[in-house]
Amino acid sequence: MSFEWIHVAYAALTLFIVINYGMIMTALVRKIGARVSGRYGIPIWQNYIDLAKNIALRSKVTHGAMFYLGPVFRLTGGVGLLLFVPTIYGSVMHQNFSYAGDLILALYFVFFGTLGMALGAGESGHPHAAIGVSRGLAQVTTAELPLALAVYALSLQYQTIDITEIVAAQQGSLFNWTLFTNPLATVAALFGLVGTMMRSPFDVVMAPQEIPIGPPTEYHSSYLALMQTNRVLFPVAKVVIFMNLFFGGATNWAEFAVKAFAIYMIPVLIGVVNPRFRVEQSIRFFLKWGLPVGILAIVTV
Amino acid sequence: MKDIDKSFKKDTETDFPLREEMRPRKVTTPDGQVIDIDPLQDYFCQEPPKVHRKSYSAIVEGFYNWARANSLWILGFGTGCGAIEMRPLMTPRFDAYRYGIQWRPTPRQSNLLVISGYLSVKTLKRAIRAYEQMPQPKYVVGLGSCTINGGMYWDSYNTIKKLDEYLPVDLYIAGCMPRPEALLAGLMDLKKLIRKGEAEGANRYAENFDWYKANQKSVIKDWDMPDYSW
């Protein structure tokens, strides 16, 4: 695919839509969670106000260059993940910068933000951040393992590492989705999705009751605003990959909205009813259940 | 009530001795380096807080104040018995989330410090630390009669009687203890203050820093604390 400057504008448009979608959707999800516990819940535009408030804060304490770069890396991870994956299949505008090897790049970007965060939080000097980072890296690494295996299984199955081609192969009928053609890989990848979404039972890294609140302890004002932006963008970007790989992709924004919401609700539903695992328990869980399913997925392709 | 013992004189002679771990010393690090450590130098924030100006444009400041008012993050620090009424505030019956009020576990991310009830001297020290860690602009709400004038504990040797001597208070909510409805009404009033741009307690604290510190030091003798939030 040849590069044209108009693609940058298109990608920015995609980014804009996805960020706003993420803002509204995460607020909606929090509202749903509040309704389960019997509350009315936050206003649907609360995320925007929080963001504006954090930017409006006057004091910004920094702990060094890496402390500043941490949220930047994290946001880069989110934006990169989104921009190198086709958001809407078949649309020229929202094809973004996807290219023949984007599957590998996407895998890299899923992890990239966490690493950036580790560097930044480590520099803040707060012991909670340091402990949170070491826990977070350990847990995310094992949670990614089934996801990586599922992706290998997929590239074996479709004989490609181009997400666009994988989506193309799933078009036509509901039963062409990877969900039905390779259910084992889907299950293995869902382990990865649930494990990296930072929701119960795998959210001990950010748990306020234990190590409050893990890596972002020292982040405030604009730094936190950057991370908040990423917090609404990154899950959606991750969900886009899953949508493309396993659920047939989206051919228009309406389909995107419905599918992304549905996939996002999987970890939310699991999270709302479960307490959280300890770090070593969740590692054990992924090695015991996620890993074999992932290996099985590769073997049975 | 027993009469006051006029002959009783507070011991003002004795100074609190510097603890062993607070004295300057030499330390060998794991990689063999010898470094000097003066804990009090390290632990104390020697730099006084800065006075932060408002935005130059009134419209921008107005928008910022609107955002600040509608996104109040409370530090989850229950300093006294008032903390027990903070919990119903965040649960189905009263649900303060509706108004953009949320809980935050770390002082770095919160804007509102609710002093929920009396402050013993020991807690005052932590409350000051938490307050100083919060980013500007920040607000303090005194909850309960005991923050106003000592309330029930007016003759106690261990609780402060007047919170605004030690921290710049924006608003008091009276009662022992104030009901959640009163808390909600108080927080709504605080929002109005913020929107009018009158809740500039942090700048007041920075301008009168020496006065506040002198007041704090007159009751807190032992300043030993870990140098991070807790």
Added chain:
Amino acid sequence: MFSFQPDRSQYPDIGPDGKFEIDLETGKFLKLWQGPNHPGITGNMSVELTVNGDEVVEGKTHVGYLHRGFEKLMERRTFIQVFPIVCRVCVPEPDFNEYCYAAAVEELAGIETPEKAKWIRALILEMGRFNSYMMSIGGIGGALGNGIVGQWLTYVRDLMLDRFEELTGARIYHMFILPGGVRAGLPEGFEGRMEEVLATAERYLDDTEKLLFTNAVFKKRTKGVGYIDPALFESYGVTGPNARAGGVAKDVRKDSPYLVYDQLDFDVPVEHDSDIWARATVRYRDLRVTIDLLRQILAKMPKTGEVMTSLPNVLHWKIPRGETYIKGESSRGEYGYYLVTDGSGYPRRVNVRGPSYTHAMALLEHLIPGTNIADVAALMVSLHTYPPEIER
């Protein structure tokens, strides 16, 4: 293939006195403060942890953040002036302070309480226990990351606070039980409205049982964690549900019945595992018993009768020299007041024996070493400690 045993090669050496030799300057250890500004702590106290990796090697409880010097303040007040401040000693369950203080004064002054006042006192105490358990079970859910249980049960607690308000006029500090009886009888139609609250509570508890007590993750987090050897119960002064979770049916309501508990029909639930799971379960089952007791008390209560005896002129009330100890079974264990009088109009000494005093200090410090950092909050909540009664 995989060994999931923790790597203890970096552990501190054990000194001659059997304790770890912890030298912070080696860099192997990290001091972590949990509290007082910490969502996982039960109220305003703090635990100073020394961690090695994810494991805690030493824990020290620090209290005193809530110290108001109650026992000193009481010595300055006349007997009747003490009564409004006693309830402030323990915030989530204040009624036990009122009852114990009132009963101690009555015993030393030789005042008889009317029969109906005893029933109302028992009713108030059980309502307080209900609230306290609601907070405790919600807290265990919250400490392990299931906030919904906390939300539900706090809502139910609010309903019970409405009944408190109806009966006493206040939500938290009721100041209802005073020496000589209680301030008033039951309002019209109280039983019916109480029954509504209890029915709602049972519905929410059914949901809680399904959500929390059958959850695999919850079981994994709590079973076998925070085990207290029942042989240590006596030496660490463990009472109440913490002891009942270890197979010792300690309950002052049964062991030395006070008020009207000898006329009520109830069983004390006992579990045997003595871990966090058992302590949560025993509280849950005891909450069911409490609901049943509330129904029984309302049904068996005499419908008519005095609720207050006439006191001597409280401004000149002097009580002869003597001392006594009154205890009751609060939701956390044995709650007691030790009152010494010296013949003057003021108490000579009041000492509050809060169950958290032993649970949160010596016992917690004994239990913490060897646990994971993530379990400290759950451990503390499962012991159900309220710091204000430790330092008063």
Added chain:
Amino acid sequence: MRELIEHLTPRYSLGAPVFQRPGLTFVDVKRDKLRALLLDLRDKHGFTHLVLLTAVDWLEEGRFQLTYLLNNRAADQTLGLRLYLDRANPMGDTIHDIWPTAATYQRELREMFGIAFPGSPRVDEEFILEGWTDMPPYRRDFDTLAYSQQTFVERGGRETHEPRATMKHKLYPEG
């Protein structure tokens, strides 16, 4: 209970018992006999539960009273042992090896009454107060109101109604 006290009295030279109510007895003990008595009560007579350990300041008599409350759950008996210490130089014996939880009580007594318990773990560490330089606050000669007035700033306009004066004024306005 009477039998037990009668049985123990000659061996430990106990004082005259006070039978406060069925199930609660107070008795005076001597300091040198205390430890043996506690062990005996715990191991032979079922008083396994240390309910509380506290002190009473008898300022006028120049002595501190230590109260050890022990409970025998099976027999539903509580026994309070009263031990008197000289107020000028109060020194108690630690019992933390009999009941580990007593260490906490002793720390509190050390801080709040200034009673020394040599050998008790962490007894000299601060327990409740922090940076306290005055006399131990639970002593009777410590005046909390005077201390508070000399330490803290008070807000003006507080009105105190002394109940006796108020009532007198209400009932007899002419005086």
